[in-house]
Amino acid sequence: MSDSAPDQEPKPQPKFSGGPPKPPKITARGVEDGSPKNPAPILNLVTATGEARRLVELLESIRGSRLHALNMLEADLDVCVVCLSKLIEQLGPEERKSALWYLQTIRDYRRKHPRSETGDKEIREQAKKILE
Numbered sequence: 001m002s003d004s005a006p007d008q009e010p011k012p013q014p015k016f017s018g019g020p021p022k023p024p025k026i027t028a029r030g031v032e033d034g035s036p037k038n039p040a041p042i043l044n045l046v047t048a049t050g051e052a053r054r055l056v057e058l059l060e061s062i063r064g065s066r067l068h069a070l071n072m073l074e075a076d077l078d079v080c081v082v083c084l085s086k087l088i089e090q091l092g093p094e095e096r097k098s099a100l101w102y103l104q105t106i107r108d109y110r111r112k113h114p115r116s117e118t119g120d121k122e123i124r125e126q127a128k129k130i131l132e
Helices: 040-064 066-090 093-112 121-131
Strands: none
Touching (some): 066 093, 093 121
16 A cells, blocks of 8 residues: 555536526625515516507508508518517417417418518518518
């Protein structure tokens, strides 16, 4: 046997999980970092105010020029087509089935009512390509 140091077990090294970050620490006064505890009301507020703005604009358009309101709705539908198309790969089977059903429904609508050349050309062309 040799005169080396006595056998010692190596200390375990900390493992990094790669998981989500830890929640914010509470300050000495018990106040968190200022982020809301429940972001749902803020998201709901943003959604509701955006939808309210859009509806008021549409209603004003309908009362003035129905063609303008129609073009606004068609542009919104183009955005929905592009968003649905981008989401499909991220969805599970049931959600994907639903998204594809809506794309088919929009495709059928556009066959009956072809899109006029108004609105954002880039989005309009992307939507057209997706629906082909």
